[in-house]
Amino acid sequence: MQKTGKAAKKVTVSIDGRPVTVPEGTTILEAARQAGVKIPTLCHHTDLKPRATCRLCVVEVKGQRRFQTACNTPVADGSEILTNSKAIREARKTILELLLADHPQDCLKCVRNQNCELQKLANEYQIREVAFERSEKDLPLENTNPSIVRDMNKCVKCGRCVEVCQEVQQVAAINTANRSVDFGVSTAYGESLADSPCVYCGQCIAVCPVGALTEKDDTARVWEALDNPELHVVVQTAPAVRVALGEEFGWAPGTISTGKMVAALRRLGFAKVFDTNFTADLTIIEEGNELLQRIKEGGVLPMITSCSPGWINYIEKFYPELLPHVSTCKSPQQMFGALAKTYYPEKAGIPAEKIFVVSIMPCTAKKYECTRPEMQSSGYQDVDVVLTTRELARMIKQAGIDVEALSEEEYDAPLGISTGAAVIFGASGGVMEAALRTVYEVVTGQELKDVDFKEVRGLTGIKEATVDLAGTKVKIAVANGLANAKVLLEKIKAGQCAYHFIEIMCCPGGCIGGGGQPLGTTVAIKEKRLEATYDIDRGLKLRKSHENPAVKTLYEEFLEKPLGHKSHELLHTVYSKRKY
Amino acid sequence: MSGELKKEQVLKIIKSKGKEKEQLLAILLEIQQASGQNYVDKKWARLVADELGLPLTKVYDALTFYAMFSTEPRGKYIIEICQSAPCHVMNKAALVQMFEKQLGIKMGETTPDGLFTLQYSACFGACDLAPAVKIGEKVYGKLTAQKVAEIIANYRGVSVCPK
Ligand code: SF4
Ligand code: SF4
Ligand code: FES
Ligand code: FES
Numbered sequence: 001m002q003k004t005g006k007a008a009k010k011v012t013v014s015i016d017g018r019p020v021t022v023p024e025g026t027t028i029l030e031a032a033r034q035a036g037v038k039i040p041t042l043c044h045h046t047d048l049k050p051r052a053t054c055r056l057c058v059v060e061v062k063g064q065r066r067f068q069t070a071c072n073t074p075v076a077d078g079s080e081i082l083t084n085s086k087a088i089r090e091a092r093k094t095i096l097e098l099l100l101a102d103h104p105q106d107c108l109k110c111v112r113n114q115n116c117e118l119q120k121l122a123n124e125y126q127i128r129e130v131a132f133e134r135s136e137k138d139l140p141l142e143n144t145n146p147s148i149v150r151d152m153n154k155c156v157k158c159g160r161c162v163e164v165c166q167e168v169q170q171v172a173a174i175n176t177a178n179r180s181v182d183f184g185v186s187t188a189y190g191e192s193l194a195d196s197p198c199v200y201c202g203q204c205i206a207v208c209p210v211g212a213l214t215e216k217d218d219t220a221r222v223w224e225a226l227d228n229p230e231l232h233v234v235v236q237t238a239p240a241v242r243v244a245l246g247e248e249f250g251w252a253p254g255t256i257s258t259g260k261m262v263a264a265l266r267r268l269g270f271a272k273v274f275d276t277n278f279t280a281d282l283t284i285i286e287e288g289n290e291l292l293q294r295i296k297e298g299g300v301l302p303m304i305t306s307c308s309p310g311w312i313n314y315i316e317k318f319y320p321e322l323l324p325h326v327s328t329c330k331s332p333q334q335m336f337g338a339l340a341k342t343y344y345p346e347k348a349g350i351p352a353e354k355i356f357v358v359s360i361m362p363c364t365a366k367k368y369e370c371t372r373p374e375m376q377s378s379g380y381q382d383v384d385v386v387l388t389t390r391e392l393a394r395m396i397k398q399a400g401i402d403v404e405a406l407s408e409e410e411y412d413a414p415l416g417i418s419t420g421a422a423v424i425f426g427a428s429g430g431v432m433e434a435a436l437r438t439v440y441e442v443v444t445g446q447e448l449k450d451v452d453f454k455e456v457r458g459l460t461g462i463k464e465a466t467v468d469l470a471g472t473k474v475k476i477a478v479a480n481g482l483a484n485a486k487v488l489l490e491k492i493k494a495g496q497c498a499y500h501f502i503e504i505m506c507c508p509g510g511c512i513g514g515g516g517q518p519l520g521t522t523v524a525i526k527e528k529r530l531e532a533t534y535d536i537d538r539g540l541k542l543r544k545s546h547e548n549p550a551v552k553t554l555y556e557e558f559l560e561k562p563l564g565h566k567s568h569e570l571l572h573t574v575y576s577k578r579k580y
Numbered sequence: 581m582s583g584e585l586k587k588e589q590v591l592k593i594i595k596s597k598g599k600e601k602e603q604l605l606a607i608l609l610e611i612q613q614a615s616g617q618n619y620v621d622k623k624w625a626r627l628v629a630d631e632l633g634l635p636l637t638k639v640y641d642a643l644t645f646y647a648m649f650s651t652e653p654r655g656k657y658i659i660e661i662c663q664s665a666p667c668h669v670m671n672k673a674a675l676v677q678m679f680e681k682q683l684g685i686k687m688g689e690t691t692p693d694g695l696f697t698l699q700y701s702a703c704f705g706a707c708d709l710a711p712a713v714k715i716g717e718k719v720y721g722k723l724t725a726q727k728v729a730e731i732i733a734n735y736r737g738v739s740v741c742p743k
Contacts, residue, residue, distance in 0.1 A: 172635030178644045188640040189622045189651060197635075 011077035016084060028059055028070035028081055037083050040092060040121055042099075043158035044071035045207050046522050049167065051159040056095050056121070059083045067091060096125050101132040103210075104153050110211040115519060117209035118156055135181075145193050146371050147200035147216055147364040154212040157184055161204035161213060168508060169482040171314065173198035197580045199313035199482070201506050202364030202388075202515020215364050215516060218385050219395050225356045225384070226269040233356045234272040234344070235265050236336045236415070239280060240362040240426030240511035241389045243532040247518040247525070248393030249403050254528030256536060259408020264396050265360075266409060275411045276359070277418030279335040280425045280434070282554065283307065284545035286571055287329045287431075288438045289562040291501055295472075300324045302477075302492065302499040305431050307331045309369035310506030310515075312575060314482050319489050320577030325502075328572040332425065333359050333366055334375050336415065337382030338570040343558045344415060352378060359386045362426070362514030365506065374573050388516025417550035420451075420543035423536045428480035428510035429456035429463060430533070432503040436467055436476075437544045444470040451543050457534070459509050459526060462487060464499075475499045481508040585615050590624050594631045601632050604642060608649060617694060618654035625651075647701065655690045655697035657735055660714040664703035670710035678728045679713075695736065 008023035015035040022031045027050075032039050043054040050072035058067035062080035067088070075081070082088065100122060107113050142150040162185055165174050173196040177186035187196045205213040225233050246255035265273045291303050306312060306327045315322060330338070337357050345352040359366060363386075369375065370383035387395070396403060411417070421437050424430030433453040440448045455465040456476070461484035467474045477499045479485045485504045491497040507513045512529040513521060537543060545551065559566045593610045597603035607628055612620050620643055629636040643649045661667075661676055676687060679698055683691055690697040706712035709721020720731060 166635070166637075172637050175635070175637035175641045177637075177641050179647075182644075186637075186640070186644075188625070188636040191622075 011075055013075045013078065014080045016082060022075060024077075025074050028061075028068065028073050028075055029057060031075045032059075032070065032081070032083055039070045039083050040124065041071055042117060042121065042156060042209060043160065045160050045163075046524075048160060048163045048207065051163060053157060053159050054095065054099075056092055058088060058091055058095075060085050060088055093125050093127065096122055096127055097130045097132055099156055100127060100130050102135045102137065103156070104136060110154070111214050111217070112211035116211060119210075142192060143216060145198075145200065145216070145368065147367045148193055148198070148202060148205065149214045149216050150193070151212055151214075152184060152186075154210050155184055156210055156212070158209060159185070160207040160209065161185060164203045164207050167483065169199070169201060169203055169506075170486055171197050171199055171201075171482060174204065195580060197317055199310045199317065199506065200365040200368045200515075201310035201482070203507060204515075205364065206513075206515050206517070206519065206521055215388050215390065216367060217391060217394075218367070218387055219391050219398075221385050222358055222387060222395065225358070228356075230354060231356045232271050232350050232354050233269070233358060234274055234340055234415075235270040235358045235360060236274045236276045236279075236333065236340070237261065237265070237360045238276045238333065238362055238366075238426065238511060239423045239430075239533070240514060240517070240529070241360050241392070242423075243426065243512060243529045243536070244362065244517045245389055245393060247520075248390065252528075253525040254532040256532050257403075258536070259410070260403050260406045261392075262411055263406040263409040264401050264403055267401050267406070268395060268399055270358070272412045272415070273409075274336070274340070274415035275418050275422075276332045276336055276361075277422035277425070278415045278548070278550060279332040279339065280307075280422035281418055281545035281548040281551050282335055282571070283329055283332050283425075283431075284421060284434050284438050285551060285555075285562050286335075286567060287327050288435050288442065288545075290327055290329065291435070291439065292442065293563065295500060302497060302502045303327055304501075305503045307425065307431055308365075308504065308506045308511075309363065310365035311482070311485065311504045313365060313368070313578070314485065314506065315489075316575055316578040317580050318486075319493075322489060322492060323575045323577070325492065326575060328574065330375070330571055330573050331366075331369065332422075333361060333386070334369065334382060334573075335571045337370065337375065338377045339554075340415065341378030341380050341382055342570060343554065346558070347414070352380060357383045357385075359383050360389065360392045361386050362389050362511045362517045363507075364388060364515040366516075377570050389514075389518060390516060393518070414550040414553065417548060419545055419548050420537035420540040421545040422548075423540075424533055426511045427457065427530050427533045428459065428505050429453075429478045429503065430510065431505075432456045432476055432478050432501065434545055435501070438546045439474075440467070440469055441544065441546065443472070446470075448544070456503075457530070459523065459530070461508075474501065476501045476503075478503045480505040480510050480513075482506055585611070585621075585624065587627065589614060590627055591631070594628060599631060601634060604628070604632065604634070604639065605646065607632075608639070608643060612649060615653075616656070618656060618658060618697070619650040619652055622651070653690065653694070655695050657695060657715050658697050658699060660699055660701035660704070661687075662703055662706070662710070662712045662714070663700040664707075666703070666707040667711040672711040675711045675713065675723060678723065678725050682725075682728050682732050696732070 010021050011024050012021045015032050020035040029039050039057050042056045052069045052072040057070040059070045060082040061068050137153050139152045166172050225231050242258040246257040262273050294303050304325045306329050340357045341352045367386040370386050375382050421434035433456050437451050456463050456478045463478040465476050479488050509526040513526045597607050611624050625639045626636050629639045643651050687698050706719045712721045
């Protein structure tokens, strides 16, 4: 919030008697932090506009009769602020007691147990008794869609999910509703998320401080499959999981945990540990060729990427008229599923019906994607179960695997072989960069020396560039977060869009910021995950998808050629307008 | 359940208010009045949302924030019994009982003929008449069981024989 001009004026304030100098416009919360004081917050989230609904962050400002909320009040020069007076401590305690009075007391049975902001505050403030009458609600649990579970009994009405859904994603599936004691968060007319415009991005889960919003836990189904001796259970891991999973084990954000994750998956009992990166490379071959074909044959341009299932849900619901712009390629997860039950059984000599495919994804929308009727081109449901990064961590912990002690292991061949172009799929701009690396060489027939397309990297919402492909100037754009996607879509609709190729990722920052990633994600943590992603890419010998030897073999042995008959059958799909 | 309202009628209401976001409350109120069942159906809320370029959840927030709106069918006449402190201490409970008995429904319900809905309201400034009741724009106070019966009969009569 403290967006200040270039030469921001400095102000000096006293926090609990200690002077601190900060740029004008800094909030009391931030100034206190710089003075070494952590003011408790509940509704506030560093990446979101403050709504200041909980009042837990109240402080005393000398000369002001009323307490001020630190999260949204800028410091005034010379003011004296008390963050820890008796009156403040009591006010905070009362607020917490009121919150707890209508909060279920079943922390032991809650997914957020030990990772809940309310629980942590209650503990810090040593709330042992609640003086107010208990006023628990008995609202129904919503768990009727494949991705998101809502238990509004646990909602503390902070409004973070509303801010994300209304402003960051502009899906507006949920909003505040009702007044006084009934005030809370709701869909329109209390409809289910499945009937609402919700795209299952899970960004609301990512910001919820308590256990009100969670992913649909599918770990039991995976345990069951692993316990079934009849099944050959294989797993694929998305690019963005390896740079985030470590956070679940207390490792610093940005720790690369690929080798240990592969080892842990083997300990869990997966017969083969494969990599979604393999089909990310494959996606580049198919999608790159599709782009060239569209350019050559006057197809619909700009072409837009199709890897992000939240994005696909969005365009199907909000801009169905623009669907011809979307690449017909399935997402890498679904390409993998289709091959794991066709190509792989042939190669491994295992009947397809015995193969059970599990995906580890940074994403809640992937859970929905795998249940789509279009995603059964092997004759079976191509991907059986999707687990988020968080659920994988849960399984590893349940199994008592000490990840710290594991030696790093390698993915299995052939569906585990990949290049640096695939790993960057996890970052906003990555699919674009990977595509450019391949398309450049295909078009020019020359080797691309500098493979880094830095203009499309980073967390900026919309990135644009022009690339020279042997004289043809290709205009590209990259958007992450649906509010940004909307800007580009409106441009296309208005016919003011000279781009050839657009990458869109539903979640802010791309998959590294996905709704299934470890909780507590902030912009700072996303930056670390991004760095780690590009570190992996830089350290690899093969960094272009078309150099992937296993993909080459796949075409020779099975698919024949990009955009060929088999590709169309297994790797491409159609989208349709969806009502809500 | 959207009564006799027709899409064209709703569109006309929206248009009459200049299709302005600022007119949201006025538009919704007129739709509610025209609905015959004193509420704004989801179908019409969505039409308003689409026409004004607002998300449906924003329209729903407004509909559930202001006490004057309902998102479920209600009677033609809303009988609002004040539940603020002054009326409460003046034996609001007895008044509630009288209406419940007379209409054969509980608070929050609507009579089967769709004529009356019983609901609580906040203070509407008729404390001198406590316990007070409001039907439409009219305020009644100091009621007895007999007066309640008369009032109800009156509204029934009005709606049976058109003026
Ligand atoms: S999953 Fe995404 S679209 Fe659905 S309610 Fe949450 S934030 Fe909104
Ligand atoms: S569901 Fe979670 S994020 Fe949304 S208002 Fe409730 S507590 Fe806050
Ligand atoms: S954290 Fe400041 S009002 Fe909630
Ligand atoms: S432990 Fe706090 S909501 Fe579950």
